[in-house]
Amino acid sequence: xxxxxRSDEHSDHxxxxxxxxxxxxxxxxxxxxxxxxxxxxxxxxxxxxxxPIGYYANIVNVGGTGIAITTDGIGSKSxxxxxxxxxxxxxxxxxxxxxxxLICVGAKPLSMVDYxxxxxxxxxxLDAISIGLVEGxxxxxxxxxxxxxxxxxxxxxxxxxxxxAIGLVALDRILVGQxxxxxxxxxxxxSNGIHSNGLTLARRTFFERGGYKHSHRFGELSHSIxxxxxxxxxxxxxxxxxxxAEVSSVKAFAHITGDGFLNLTRMKAxxxxxxxxLPEAPPVFSLIERLGQVQHAEMFSVYNMGIGLCVVxxxxxxxxxxxxxxxxxxxxxxxxxVVADGKRQVSIPKHRVLxxxxxxxxx
Numbered sequence: 176x177x178x179x180x181r182s183d184e185h186s187d188h189x190x191x192x193x194x195x196x197x198x199x200x201x202x203x204x205x206x207x208x209x210x211x212x213x214x215x216x217x218x219x220x221x222x223x224x225x226x227p228i229g230y231y232a233n234i235v236n237v238g239g240t241g242i243a244i245t246t247d248g249i250g251s252k253s254x255x256x257x258x259x260x261x262x263x264x265x266x267x268x269x270x271x272x273x274x275x276x277l278i279c280v281g282a283k284p285l286s287m288v289d290y291x292x293x294x295x296x297x298x299x300x301l302d303a304i305s306i307g308l309v310e311g312x313x314x315x316x317x318x319x320x321x322x323x324x325x326x327x328x329x330x331x332x333x334x335x336x337x338x339x340a341i342g343l344v345a346l347d348r349i350l351v352g353q354x355x356x357x358x359x360x361x362x363x364x365x366s367n368g369i370h371s372n373g374l375t376l377a378r379r380t381f382f383e384r385g386g387y388k389h390s391h392r393f394g395e396l397s398h399s400i401x402x403x404x405x406x407x408x409x410x411x412x413x414x415x416x417x418x419x420a421e422v423s424s425v426k427a428f429a430h431i432t433g434d435g436f437l438n439l440t441r442m443k444a445x446x447x448x449x450x451x452x453l454p455e456a457p458p459v460f461s462l463i464e465r466l467g468q469v470q471h472a473e474m475f476s477v478y479n480m481g482i483g484l485c486v487v488x489x490x491x492x493x494x495x496x497x498x499x500x501x502x503x504x505x506x507x508x509x510x511x512x513v514v515a516d517g518k519r520q521v522s523i524p525k526h527r528v529l530x531x532x533x534x535x536x537x538x
Contacts, residue, residue: 248337266307281350282342352442366483380467424489
């Protein structure tokens with residue numbers, strides 16, 4: 176008899192691949208309670224914290240100016256780089272994972288530092304990683320003002336790359352979805368495939384379970400599977416800042432990373448989202464689903480499914496927002512709408528899945 180608390184196999188596939196999101200969430204709840212206990216009040220100009228933990232970035236009050244700060248890394252995408260012996264794009268991912276989170280609180284990214292942990296320092300690898308970091312900084316129009324390289328032989332196998340970034344936002348212009356209303360629309364902006372989330376499950380599907388080489392070329396893909404998984408994460412800074420400057424009804428951004436479209440429920444407003452006009456997902460996702468025997472609902476719980484960024488705004492300005500995205504070379508479309516039902520859910524009718532909390536399940 177099936178457990179009443181398990182209507183799909185989300186935790187079976189991703190958890191068995193080595194990523195237990197439920198356990199991580201439980202641990203984080205205890206951690207956040209402890210670290211927020213000594214926060215100064217938001218109005219304190221000496222570091223008053225503006226948001227509870229749980230948004231893409233936080234903001235501190237520094238003399239009346241909002242300084243946004245966040246940290247993230249490339250996760251197990253490093254393993255794909257090692258497989259291919261190609262390290263010159265993962266720096267783009269590191270920048271992207273940080274600056275894309277900063278824009279999700281309405282901040283203009285300014286600068287970042289990186290942390291590179293290696294088993295053994297190799298000059299050629301370090302140089303290649305720096306190429307990607309510089310290119311990511313160029314795309315995001317930020318500086319990289321420092322960092323740390325740690326040689327941890329015996330502690331780390333391969334390398335890990337992470338960063339921390341800061342940005343600037345007026346304290347009265349913080350965007351976390353506090354003004355979202357019934358009838359607002361959701362615009363989805365294309366991803367560049369898998370980006371930097373769900374690589375553990377993808378590696379298990381293709382290389383461990385499937386036994387494919389990274390050089391294998393599936394008929395559905397224009398690249399080898401290794402090249403497909405290594406494609407760098409899109410950086411959305413320029414178009415997001417243009418949107419904030421030119422479209423008055425922009426109310427929130429959502430960087431679609433781990434947890435997929437459930438990132439929309441991180442908005443402050445107590446609303447739900449109906450995504451009834453999603454584009455066809457890139458073929459890499461259907462390959463993972465089929466070869467890994469992953470349930471459809473779990474795919475939406477783990478992957479971006481072709482949409483890397485969502486924007487919530489007033490319906491009357493959707494056309495202007497789409498024009499801005501086109502001007503920046505991005506494909507985007509209205510993918511859904513807001514429903515003020517207080518349930519904090521994400522419904523995807525075409526795919527018959529309903530998401531709440533950390534998981535999508537069959538609807």
